[in-house]
Amino acid sequence: WIAPLSLALAAGAGAMLCYLYVSAVNRLNDGVSKGVLDLIGNTPLIRIASLSEETGCEILAKAEMLNPGGSVKDRVALQIVREALREGRLQPGSLITEGTAGSTGVSLAMVAAALGCRCSIIMPDDAAVEKANMIHAYGATVQRVRPVSIVHPDHPVNVARRIAASTPGALFADQFENEANYRAHLKTGEEIWRQTRGRVQAFVSGAGTGGTIAGVSVSLKARNPRVKVFLIDPPGSSLFNKVKRGVMYTYEEAEGKRLRNPFDTITEGIGINRLTANFGKAVIDDAFRGTDREAVEMAQFLLRNEGLWVGSSAAMNCVGAVKAARALGPGHVVVTLLCDGGHRHLSKFHNPEYLAQMGLTPLSKGRELGFVA
Numbered sequence: 001w002i003a004p005l006s007l008a009l010a011a012g013a014g015a016m017l018c019y020l021y022v023s024a025v026n027r028l029n030d031g032v033s034k035g036v037l038d039l040i041g042n043t044p045l046i047r048i049a050s051l052s053e054e055t056g057c058e059i060l061a062k063a064e065m066l067n068p069g070g071s072v073k074d075r076v077a078l079q080i081v082r083e084a085l086r087e088g089r090l091q092p093g094s095l096i097t098e099g100t101a102g103s104t105g106v107s108l109a110m111v112a113a114a115l116g117c118r119c120s121i122i123m124p125d126d127a128a129v130e131k132a133n134m135i136h137a138y139g140a141t142v143q144r145v146r147p148v149s150i151v152h153p154d155h156p157v158n159v160a161r162r163i164a165a166s167t168p169g170a171l172f173a174d175q176f177e178n179e180a181n182y183r184a185h186l187k188t189g190e191e192i193w194r195q196t197r198g199r200v201q202a203f204v205s206g207a208g209t210g211g212t213i214a215g216v217s218v219s220l221k222a223r224n225p226r227v228k229v230f231l232i233d234p235p236g237s238s239l240f241n242k243v244k245r246g247v248m249y250t251y252e253e254a255e256g257k258r259l260r261n262p263f264d265t266i267t268e269g270i271g272i273n274r275l276t277a278n279f280g281k282a283v284i285d286d287a288f289r290g291t292d293r294e295a296v297e298m299a300q301f302l303l304r305n306e307g308l309w310v311g312s313s314a315a316m317n318c319v320g321a322v323k324a325a326r327a328l329g330p331g332h333v334v335v336t337l338l339c340d341g342g343h344r345h346l347s348k349f350h351n352p353e354y355l356a357q358m359g360l361t362p363l364s365k366g367r368e369l370g371f372v373a
C-alpha cells in the first residue's frame with residue numbers, strides 16, 4: 001500500500017505546485033498587457049467641465065490621443081491589418097501601403113512593426129512633418145508628395161494602391177473604401193454607450209474617411225434610435241452640403257468664394273470632397289460648419305481651462321460639440337472624440353508663427369466661440 005500512497009502524495013504535491021505556479025504567473029500578469037496592440041481602444045471618456053458650464057449640457061470627449069500610437073487611427077489600422085491577416089490577404093513579413101494625411105500612417109507603421117510586417121506610407125507634403133518623422137521612426141518608409149486631387153495619379157491614395165499592386169503579397173490598407181475602418185468604430189460606439197450607461201443623447205464628429213462617424217452612428221442608433229448624430233465640417237469640405245442638401249459641393253463654392261487650394265483648412269484629417277464607402281454607412285441627422293478660427297480658439301481654450309492639449313480635428317470636434325449642445329438646448333449629454341493630441345501639431349496648428357502667417361492668431365479667450373469672456 002506504500003507505493004500507491006506515495007504516488008498519490010506525489011501527485012497531490014505536483015498539483016499543488018502547478019496551482020502555485022499558475023497563480024503566481026497570473027498575479028505577475030495582473031495589469032500587464034501582452035503588447036502594445038492590446039492597449040488600443042477602451043479609451044477614457046473625459047468630462048469637459050468648461051464646455052459643459054458654457055453650454056449647460058454635459059460635454060464628454062473620448063481621449064483617443066491615449067491610444068499607443070497617439071490617435072484614434074490605431075483602432076482602424078489594427079482592424080484593417082487583423083482582418084487581412086485572418087482572411088489570408090496579408091502574411092507576416094509582407095508590405096502594407098497606405099495614402100494618408102498622416103495619422104493612419106503612424107498607426108499602420110506601429111501595427112506593422114508590432115506584427116513584423118513592412119510598411120510604406122504616402123502622404124501630402126503639407127501635412128505636419130511630425131507625423132512623417134513618427135512613421136519613419138517606426139521603421140516604415142514615408143514618401144511626401146505634392147497635394148493633388150484624387151483624380152490625379154500622384155494622389156497619395158493612387159500611389160499607395162500602385163505600389164501594393166506591383167509588390168507581391170502587399171496589402172493596400174485603403175482606409176477610405178475598406179469597411180474594416182467602419183467596423184473598428186462599431187466598438188468605439190459600444191464603448192461610448194457603456195461609458196455613459198446609455199445616457200448619450202448626441203454624438204458629434206468631423207469626417208475624413210467617414211469611418212468614425214459611420215461606425216459610431218450605426219452602433220449608437222442600434223442601441224437607441226433617438227441618439228442624434230451631427231457632422232462638423234471644416235472649410236473646403238463638401239460633406240456639409242451633402243448632409244444638408246444632398247449635393248457634393250463645398251459651401252465656399254456654393255457662396256462663389258475662391259479657395260487658396262481645394263482643401264482650404266488647417267484641420268488635418270477631416271474634410272473631403274468625395275463620397276467614400278465608409279462615409280456612405282453613416283447615419284447623420286444634421287451638420288454644422290466650423291471655421292479654422294473657431295478650431296484654433298477652441299484649442300487655446302481647452303489648453304488654458306482644462307490642461308487639455310488636443311490636435312486640430314479634436315478641437316474642431318469640440319467646436320461641433322458646443323454647436324450641437326446649443327442646438328439641442330441645456331441638459332443634454334453630448335459626446336465627441338479627441339482624435340489626437342497637440343504634440344504632433346507643433347509645427348503647424350500649435351505654432352504661433354504659422355497661425356500668424358495664416359491670419360489665425362487667437363484674438364480672444366473664447367469670444368469667437370460665443371463664450372462669456
Ligand code: PMP
Nearest residue numbers: 103207208209210212269313339
Ligand atoms: N482626425 C484625425 C487626426 C484623422 O487623422 C482623421 C482621419 N483622417 C480624422 C480625424 C477623421 O476620422 P475618419 O477618417 O474616421 O472620418
